[in-house]
Amino acid sequence: MELGSRWDRFRRSEAASGYMLVSPTALYAILLLAAPLGTIILYSFLTDGYLEIVRTFTLANYHEAWTNELYRTVMLRSLGVSMAVTLVTVVLAFPVAYFVSFHVDPSRKSLWLFLITIPFWTSYLIRVFLWKVILGFNGVVNSGLMGLGIIDEPLTFILYNVNAVVITLAHAYAPFAILPIFVALEKIDRSLLEAGQDLGESRFMTFLRVTLPLAMPGVIASVLIVFIPTIGDYVTPQLVGGPEGRMVANLIQLQYLKLDNYPLGSAIAVSAMGIVTVVSLLFLFLNRRYLKGPKS
Amino acid sequence: MTVEKPTMIEFRDVHKYYGDYHALRGITAKIRAGEFFSLLGPSGCGKTTLLRTIAGFEGISSGAVMIDGKHMEGVPANKRPTNMVFQSYAIFPHLTVAQNVGFGLRRANLAKDELARRVGEALEMVGLKGYGARAAHALSGGQRQRVALARALILKPKVLLLDEPLSALDKKMREQMQVELIKLQRQVGITFILVTHDQEEALVMSDRIAVMFEGEIAQLADPETLYRRPNSKKVADFIGTMNFLPAEILSEGPGGIEIEAQGLGRVTLAPDQAPGAASGQGATVGFRPETLTILFEGQPTAERESMGTIEEVVYYGDMTYYDVRLDGTASPTRISMRNVFGRPVLDIGARARIAWSAGALVLFR
Known part of the structure; x- marks a missing residue:
């Protein structure tokens, strides 16, 4: 009786409806995110046998992942590529977001945002292939430049290397970077910019002292949104990266699918996750003063 | 003391169009140095637009705005000897109170302790002594307004522009700030120009008032004349x-x-x-x-x-x-x-x- 009435009360409480609302997502996340993640972490401590996984606990996989020169090089390259992609994407996204927020007529803003998302209408794979067409040996860029007589023979440094990966990923992630910055800029009270000028600062100095610091939460969000997924991207390096453009995800894929070494693949994956987490937290820590603003 | 004070601001037949909309229709007026001057009128009468033409946020379509005898055409807001207290106060949310107040002093290149001294003085003047380290977003409405005042006055402008600064405060606070503003104006001797739609506020605070309707000044006079001898039924009806x-x-x-x-x-x-x-x-x-x-x-x-x-x-x-x-x-x-x-x-x-x-x-x- 006591339990029954308590259950009744819980059923009608706000907490109950909260749990009800999150439960499908929570279930989904547990089954499809937490469970596989746990399996991968478990695998990374097991030993690889022939056609099977031996259930003996070992740290050998991590030792291999962290000491092998190849893995280290690829990991560092992945970090470098992601950072370059992040830098290029955010630096190019900021002016776009700024333009839409400050110079587009308010009634046209949603149209602009809609146009910015147009690249999503085509599949990611097709977009990557298109970059191959653009950057290729006989591609748009090379034939264009040759047709104009600027170069005599096709440029080879634009495809099948790290540059191509950076260009392709920067393009793919541009909308993800533009939107958070746009939102942060939209929230800035325009009278603050007038106040900056009223207090004697030029437009440029007002931008540096008022607009930019207030847009930083958006910039930080953009950096994380671009940096975290790009480090694990494997389609783009596979298609346009060439041998020297391989990234850590390609290595993990290799371990899993070609070499059938699940434990080592898992150890590399977990290590990569750890590195991304550490780098991201470090970045957040360095920018913490921009993130503690008012809750409003 | 009967000597006429020199003119600080002069409008010469100022017109302003927004597209087809004629926002200012031939404003001609002189505002004297050291005066507490109010622009009074219902919303949409052009009083804020007129104030913003002084600050340099709004260009004019024809005519001239002079500040202290100098033509202001082409002079951007940051080069004008005016400072403004915005209706929303426009306190920088990412800075502390002291950083807000000292914002405009960056270009003066003061030594650290000199800067701190002047910021402290300005805060004391508006009754916020000891608030310097507070985060700006943790202030109440009345405190924000004081910060905005200190931030503008610390630069010792020739003219202080106030855009409905009291409209966001509750009645008690508003009455208190009215008195404080009058005292402050007497103390610093700077020309204050106040925009308000509240006739009582204008009567209480001003040396002279310009009543505006539909982009024109209907009457410009001291409060007593305005109240006792309004020059039209419209002005009479608007005031009291x-x-x-x-x-x-x-x-x-x-x-x-x-x-x-x-x-x-x-x-x-x-x-x-x-x-x-x-x-x-x-x-x-x-x-x-x-x-x-x-x-x-x-x-x-x-x-x-x-x-x-x-x-x-x-x-x-x-x-x-x-x-x-x-x-x-x-x-x-x-x-x-x-x-x-x-x-x-x-x-x-x-x-x-x-x-x-x-x-x-x-x-x-």
């Missing part, structure tokens, strides 16, 4: 309460204007009692509610008296407002009476003797 009664002009000469007003009878007015230009809409005589007095029993007869019937009584504690229909008039006249202890409040329907004086009348024609 004014009773209007139809009148007829009988004769006009150098000695005065003789009129016959409904409910009041034949009166001769001095020439200054008709300050407005003729509008051709017929004559009306106006008078304030407090210029009439209800005579209670036993009070002596006044020089000018009319009879009326009380139609409405509104009791305010210290005051009672009576709506009285004067005999021979079509609409009630409002009379405000200070309540005196021991004197009864009259009832609706009672007959009353009303005393008035010819000098309080204003003629509109």
Whole structure:
């Protein structure tokens, strides 16, 4: 009786409806995110046998992942590529977001945002292939430049290397970077910019002292949104990266699918996750003063 | 002390268009140095636009704005000797109170302790001593406004512009800030220009007031003149309460204007009692509610008296407002009476003797 009435009360409480609302997502996340993640972490401590996984606990996989020169090089390259992609994407996204927020007529803003998302209408794979067409040996860029007589023979440094990966990923992630910055800029009270000028600062100095610091939460969000997924991207390096453009995800894929070494693949994956987490937290820590603003 | 103060701001036939919309229609006025000047008018009358043309946030379509004798055309906001207190206060949310106040001093390249000293002085002036380290977003409305004031005044501008600075505060706070602003203005001696839609605020605070309607200055005068001798029915109606009664002009000469007003009878007015230009809409005589007095029993007869019937009584504690229909008039006249202890409040329907004086009348024609 006591339990029954308590259950009744819980059923009608706000907490109950909260749990009800999150439960499908929570279930989904547990089954499809937490469970596989746990399996991968478990695998990374097991030993690889022939056609099977031996259930003996070992740290050998991590030792291999962290000491092998190849893995280290690829990991560092992945970090470098992601950072370059992040830098290029955010630096190019900021002016776009700024333009839409400050110079587009308010009634046209949603149209602009809609146009910015147009690249999503085509599949990611097709977009990557298109970059191959653009950057290729006989591609748009090379034939264009040759047709104009600027170069005599096709440029080879634009495809099948790290540059191509950076260009392709920067393009793919541009909308993800533009939107958070746009939102942060939209929230800035325009009278603050007038106040900056009223207090004697030029437009440029007002931008540096008022607009930019207030847009930083958006910039930080953009950096994380671009940096975290790009480090694990494997389609783009596979298609346009060439041998020297391989990234850590390609290595993990290799371990899993070609070499059938699940434990080592898992150890590399977990290590990569750890590195991304550490780098991201470090970045957040360095920018913490921009993130503690008012809750409003 | 009768020497006219020099002009600080001059508008010369200023026009401003937004597309087809004519926001400022030929503003010509002079604002004196060290004056507390108000731009008063209903929303949409152009008062904020006019203020922003001084600050440099708004260009003008034709005419000229001069500050301290210098043409301001092409001078950007950051190069003008004006500072502004914004309606929203525009406190930088990412900075502390002290950083906000010291924002404009970056270009002065002061030593650290000198900067801190001046910021401290400015904060003390507005009553926020010791608040420097607070985060700006943790302040109340009144405190934000003080920060905005300190931030503007620390730069020692020639003109301080205030864009409805008190409208976001509650009544008590507003009245307190009105007094503080007046004191502050006397203390620093800077020309203050206040934009407000609150006529009471303008009357309380200003040395002179420009009343604006639809992009034009309807009347520019000191508060007392504005209240006692409004130059049009519109101004009279906007500032305080004014009773209007139809009148007829009988004769006009150098000695005065003789009129016959409904409910009041034949009166001769001095020439200054008709300050407005003729509008051709017929004559009306106006008078304030407090210029009439209800005579209670036993009070002596006044020089000018009319009879009326009380139609409405509104009791305010210290005051009672009576709506009285004067005999021979079509609409009630409002009379405000200070309540005196021991004197009864009259009832609706009672007959009353009303005393008035010819000098309080204003003629509109």
